[in-house]
Amino acid sequence: MKGVTLRQIRVFVAVAHHLSFSRAADMLSLTPPAVTMQIRELETQIGLPLFDREGRNVSLTITGEYFLVYARKVLATLKDAEDMVAHFKRVETGRLVIGMVSTAQYFVPPLLGRFCQDHPGVEVSLSVGNRQTLVEQLQRNEVDLAVMGRPSREMATRAEPFAVHPHVFVAAPDHPLVRLGHVPAEALAGYNFIVREPGSGTRAVLEEYWKRHGLTPHITMEMSGNETIKQAVMANMGISLLSLHTLGLELSNERIAIIDVEGAPVLRRWHMANLLSKVLSPPAEAFRYFMLEHAEEFLRQEFGHV
Template structure:
């Protein structure tokens, strides 16, 4: 294994994360043939296959699963070394990996653009995942900072709130609930809900709201993204509870309406999170301070005061 390269390890971890050569190629800005070549050369160095390939389906072999643990450790140690060197180079340069829950993609990119304008020498990578996956990325040292609503309690992190995060019940403008005005929680329980997958923060907020009111929601369908849910709501296929920060355009164009339900909006907080055990690089520290200083005002400017 003396010929194994860090490039091969990064490609291997990317393919293992997505279980897709095409998705890994997109994430790494490579072509799928280049990714396949890197994996083939790595398997030749190891002498055993790392992936089972069945048409377009890809899965890790037993060897691949064990090797993935060590590959992540190697890349994590390298990232810590890079961060240490960056501290001596100050914030003018360095690499910053930011993880975010999918709901944050509706407001974080403009903030990140402002940060990059102020720090043009910093190389930034984004990872978008649901809450459960993002917690694992933090644990495995794959991201420097995470932007999320509900910080993890199962491990030692520093979670700093930077803005309010309201959730509202939404429906198509012609839905009967819109005409009723102010309604109790029991009134919405009779309608089918379109929900995110288990492990998402939005799903957790919905379940907690109904649990607090002693109501079991009627799940009409489950979808893996906010965009899919919005399309289904606009088609009047059901109602949903979504972050207000995901529906700005649809509210402005009157394609989605907010249902006036007791004890809504449900307020949570946006947090910037990092592992307590991790020494942040200067770019990471700079972005952390940037979010704490500008995050709340940016959300107020983009979505209005709530």
């Protein structure tokens, strides 16, 4: 394996993540044939196949699954080395990898745009997923910082709150619960719920609310994205609990209405999180301070009128 290159390892991790040669090529700004060539050369060096290919279906072999663990460690260690060198250089250039739960994509990009205007030499990568995915990325040291709701209890992290995170019950504007005004929590039990997938922070908040009020809801749909849920709610297919920070456009256009219900809004906090064992690079430290200083005011300006 002396001939294995970092480029081959990066390509392998990308293909393993997407289980698609074409999607990995898009992510790495390469052509699919170039990705295929890198994987073939890597398999030649190892002497065993890393992927099973059946038509367009790609899956890891047993060797590939074990090799992926070490490949991720190699890339994480290299990133730590890059961060160390950046500390010694004391310059605001380098790579910043930010992970965020999908709900945060409604406000992190504009804040990141402001940050990049002040730090044009920083190369930024964004990774979006649900809470469970983000926790796994932190554990594997694949992200420098994570923007999330509930801090992780699975590992030693520094989690700093930077803004209030309200969750509200929503329905179509002509829904009966909207017309009734303030209703007790028990009133929700008779209606269909559209919910996020297990592993998401929003789903956890909703389940905590149900448990606190002794409710057994009727779940009719389970979806992995806020946008799809909003479309279903607007179509009057059910009610849902969503982060207020996902609803700016729909509330302004009166496409969705907030249900005035007992115990809502459910207030949580947004957090900036990173592994305690990780030495943050200057760009990561700069973005961390930027979010702690500016994010709460930005969210207040965007949603304070609701």
